[in-house]
Amino acid sequence: MSAHRHHDPVLMRAPLYSPEPDEILSDEAISNPQQLYARLRQDAPLARIHASGVHTVANWSLIEEVLKREADFSANLTGVLYRGPDGQPQCFELPSSRANEVIATADDPQHAVHRSILQPAFLASQIKAMEPLLRRWTTATLQPLLDAGSGDFAAVAEQVPARAVAHLLGLPQEDLPQHRVWAMMGGDILAGQITSERLEFLANETANMSAYLGKHLDHALANIDDSDTAPILHTLAGAVVSGEVDREQALGMAVILFGAGGESTAALIGSMLYRLAQAPDMADQIREKPELAPLFVEEVIRLEPPFKFHYRSVRRPCSLGGYELAPGDRLMLLWASANRDPERFSDPDVLRLDRKHSRQHLGFGRGLHFCIGASLARLEARIVLEELLADGRQPGCIAGQPPVYARSIFVRRLQHLPLGLT
Template structure:
């Protein structure tokens, strides 16, 4: 079955890349014509005025991922919006800062971090969480459908992923309001549309989250002077890592910071995009109600077409060549998963939602290689459960008339901040 989601708009005529501004509101809300232009005209494209290059093709992204000698996952610099409104580089290293936990860690540190968290993110643990997540989803979705209208993002898409990660970490669920605020601060820093003044304000929020998680970790270490024989949550796994000397307390806190942020951004983005596509396609809604076994493939196509994370940075460690272009040691590349997931060199009819793709999981929506998303299994399960509960609780739903979905202004994530829906039971 082939469906073209109505919210995915491609330009009829192909503009040149000089006509696009990566920070422009229209490009952020509908980046796909820009991605198409990148793929056709410059799969390695230097953002004007910076040493940051956009990598859009599947082939070039895989080339970067394979070359861990010349490219580092450490987050050393990001795009920000300068005083004149154009993109510029904000260099973390100039201030002595580098983000190097889990997805932003290189080997051998990355493997240490990954091995510590994966026991709580394996199939058995995630399967054991499904019933509780279904209860949360049924309660929140049911209340929203009962009211007849409301904002899907505020009521469902944002809180459930953060609740799930709080449960996995071992944080008090009553702290959800504060965790929700913090969970999206890191993504806002990476948005690209953020000014230096806004970065300063966001740093206050991220520092507050760091302090909260540091106190949580210190409390856990104080309560557990010896390694935990059978860890019940991610905090206890990290306690064991600190006690065994595998990681420092600082690293443990950094891992928690990354997990809280990634959990919010990824699954909120995924469930928001999935429900928007369904809200704009009544026939697709009905098909999935009649054939719920297709929901997992639908989720994979949304991850591909509307990749929750548009891209991730890599720092160039040594002078190297990519696509025939010399990259200096000071350069960064931004791997555009969301563009490569629509690369015609990798997919047939790449801009169409197809529920019958032979390899539905063969995409870059959760990254690839050693940095493949540690929470992919959790995100998939949450999205499937939430969609199942929504389709079961309603007979139809659609975007509320005279309103419009609104996206977070970000080059980093594809996340809706508002999705007003109207429901029929």
Template sequence: MSAFDGASFFSEEAINDPHSLYEQMRNLAPVCQIGETRAFVACSHSAVTELVKRHQDFSANLRGMLVCGDDGAPTIFDLKGAGTASDVIATADEPDHAIHRRLMLPPLKAGRIVALEQDIKRFAQQQVDDFLHAGGDACSALCEALPAFVVTRLLGLGDDAQEAVQRWAMMGGEFLAGRFESDRLQLILQETAAQNTYLTHHFEKVHAAPASDRGDSLTATLAQGVDEQLISKEQAVGILTILFGAAGESTASLIGSAILRLAKDQPLQKRLRAEPNLISAFIEEILRLEPPFKFHYRSVNADTTLGGTPLRAGDLVLACWAAANRDPNSWPEPHRLLLDRPQREKHFGFGYGIHFCIGAPLARMEARVLLATLLRSTDNFTLADRSAFRYASSIFVRRLEKLTLSYQIAQRC
């Protein structure tokens, strides 16, 4: 059985550049053990594909998570035993998962996304204009603000919720970040409680209204699901909570990675300004190279093997999208960004299989609109200085929490 130094998974080097570590793991084996824990990383394209297809053998239920112990070594925190596990949508198994997914489809159908696009374009232009004239952190002003705006629209929240939604959405992945500093954990727990109280009140208000007066928000759809006894009220609120991270943090991560790449690559930036029709191809390569979530957890239901590695019931397996997306056996020149890459949408940037991200079309549209607006509104932009960007200290999410730019506003603006 192949294992690697588990402490390296939490190192600052791996946070800033996880791909070197992933390459080392792929060279060891398709499935590697993390130190002496019963947690494993599926890091080859074939192993990840097999893992997510075998959903009867590998549960999406979030039963445990990998954390860094006080001694710097990895350990598994038992979520089910602690009573903190919540199995809705992304962490639900069949048949519940299919019910949750079916309820979410109407608010995310193509027609609704098209209807949202004009509002998104107006908001993106206002945010870009304000940012270019005031400066500051692009993460807060652009990457995080736009998906938070979209979440408020999807859930039928008022404009006054924008600030809280943006804050809560960016905290979605912090619980799975892998470190439990007491002060930060206390803040996360406080904010999580405040978020739950807010969403419960919002849901109950919508649910209390006659069905004909609820509107067409995702909250209204979930209220109908409760009426039809397809889900419980607690599950409905859980789905709303998951959406904050799934629709908020993941899109913020995508936009941030895209802006950072362009800030470092002036020729590519110039080409996309001249050929904005290539922005969609650029987004697909960013999703492949820097998927918003590096991995998702799976739990082993019964003793089995994966990629030649024996696994026991109760083990954790990380479906490492970020490692599989750069597997040279599936991607020629895997570390290069190629706008003409064949089958460019076959990556794992939005997951794979029955848990493929249901909001992928919306996230792609948000990123395309924001990038087109930023490129059109500037003549160029670069990193402000050597400390212009910083990644969130997380083994789970690949998100910038700081990004400062130097730029020239387009003369026509």
């Protein structure tokens, strides 16, 4: 809608979040967000969270509308919801930085430039060529758990993506322990609540990661490999030399890839293994018909998107869903809610292996900002699924050892996933 409708008397400010201002930050909303999302879809598809200036967008149609209106809604990450000192939701304003406005958090024309730089590394042929390597890493990571007959399968979920993103960037695999830490902290700033101790750790590790990636980027700048199969850091170095981006932006792109490529895929793999453990019949069906494996992965992505939402910031006075918005307001596009919108999906809460158009969901975003690494994430998840099922035993949850989700309103990632094999 155009900006002139800002003063239309039939429009209203978005209603207060209901029933409790801080419900979205609650333990229940983190462990079981779908109850909250269902109420939002039904009662308040657009809802203002307390006095934070942040609004949830909960149904498919409104999210789709936002994604088509880039002139009104920017992808720049300018602020995040968090629990303030008084316990109520507030918006933490983020400083403006060119390094923060890259890939997923950049608008066109910059976004198009960044995507064109990275796209060759994610071509289907490039991703397919990684399959033998991914299988070796997966079998090596799974083997100790298979030998023991039980264990914390979060190790598999975290190590395989951390190895993959390091390989794409051109980083040494022997640094895996540090890569794994950095890959899993990408969403911390969006988690909604963080202790001062964790914030200090995050600040220190972000500085360490930036220095580490900066060192490898500078090495690439001094020794550019411009071949078609060159690691991404060399591609970024070439883009710096050509003037497409500056060093700060190139480093920001590398940092984003570390978190987005690591944590999101770890979240997907963990959710997939947990679903498999809860549904023995699914394991049997996929063993009998291996072609069902990609469909299983796709349904897990729909039901449990690795990132539950992404932000958009309001650029100018405008309206959405019958309510007026002001510059500086933020929107939380709830992918995880829209993916279960009954107006869009039949049996939205059911994992179905016969679902038509199985990829028509928002688990990887949509439109201009569709996840550039979606094909790699799908491949990693499928390989983990296939290698585990090849063992022949059924994974199951262990009594008295419940899975533990990362304490985050943003990422749907299992930090601990104890499973046994029978």
